[in-house]
Amino acid sequence: MKNITTTEITICGHAYEKYLGMINGFHGNIAPGVVVGGLMVDLAYRNLPHGQYLDAVSETRSCLPDAVHLLTPCTVGNGWLRIVDLGRFALSMFEKYTGVGVRVYVDSRKLEKWPELKTFFFKLKPKKEQDRKALLDEIRSAGTAIFTIRKIVVDLDSITSSKRRVFTVCPGCGEGYPRIDGEKCLSCQRDATYSYFDLKKPD
């Protein structure tokens, strides 16, 4: 296994150890997925022209979005980071107005050489039984070797809504909601998707 010293790796200009500290502060622990995510963001940036207005799409909601939050101007709240939860550990970054950019993904074929990473990504063992230290060592050693990067042109029409949403008061709950959702807000329509909001009354 190739040994790489800490000083050799930077993540978007941050020393590797510093990035681990940033993860700990924001995410609550040095989650392996956010470490891997940082390497993916770094790889994407290295393959995109500087000074562009970039948007990002994460194809998972686990871990990867927080790497984007830590290292780029894109956040869920400002809309420059979108989460399309396909369950794939993949990140696209592209120029906002043309859709031209790159997609970086964890390439399952490249995981064969990295047993802890393979176990982690395919959840071959419960988290408690995974060797966390060995996993973090493998992440550092593997660096970008487990990724594949492809040029992409995102179909902007499919992800951009040009309509300014009109809001109105829901006759059910009395709260504001986007009128396009229907006669009542989605919660009051009790779509099964949103069963979270079948809130029990407190005692």
Added chain:
Amino acid sequence: MKNITTTEITICGHAYEKYLGMINGFHGNIAPGVVVGGLMVDLAYRNLPHGQYLDAVSETRSCLPDAVHLLTPCTVGNGWLRIVDLGRFALSMFEKYTGVGVRVYVDSRKLEKWPELKTFFFKLKPKKEQDRKALLDEIRSAGTAIFTIRKIVVDLDSITSSKRRVFTVCPGCGEGYPRIDGEKCLSCQRDATYSYFDLKKPD
């Protein structure tokens, strides 16, 4: 209108102006929605016991999630913040293991006294025509006066998946995906929801 000086308001222990700076750094600009969101997080925290493990649900993906990112340990990536995009500007925070907590929402009835806030939340004017300074002044003056807070008990069964997802290689794209999604990953199933990933080939 009640005038409140800067020093009177804190957001989760941060001076108001400091919080505005935090927003600017993370979100890219002092977005009114993130300012309002901070007041909501602060109100929720003041009504929850200290020292609990808290989860959060944002009912919108606009702005509000970034207030949670800035002020709480909950992030999208660590899963303690969930976004259930009902289009309502509402935040629930609750104890992770019991579901007991509070829901804070912008109460449309309480917006009548605050014309700029009403215009902002109901998108009565295009953003360019809104008076940003007057809006930020109103947010500060209104403080928590535009919110309603309710005790809740969240039905944890409806939002918690106890099953560890098994991952496998998709026969379509060759990438890892959660097997529960079907014979192929959601992208290769070309579900209309995910048309984003009908990526055009680059020239």
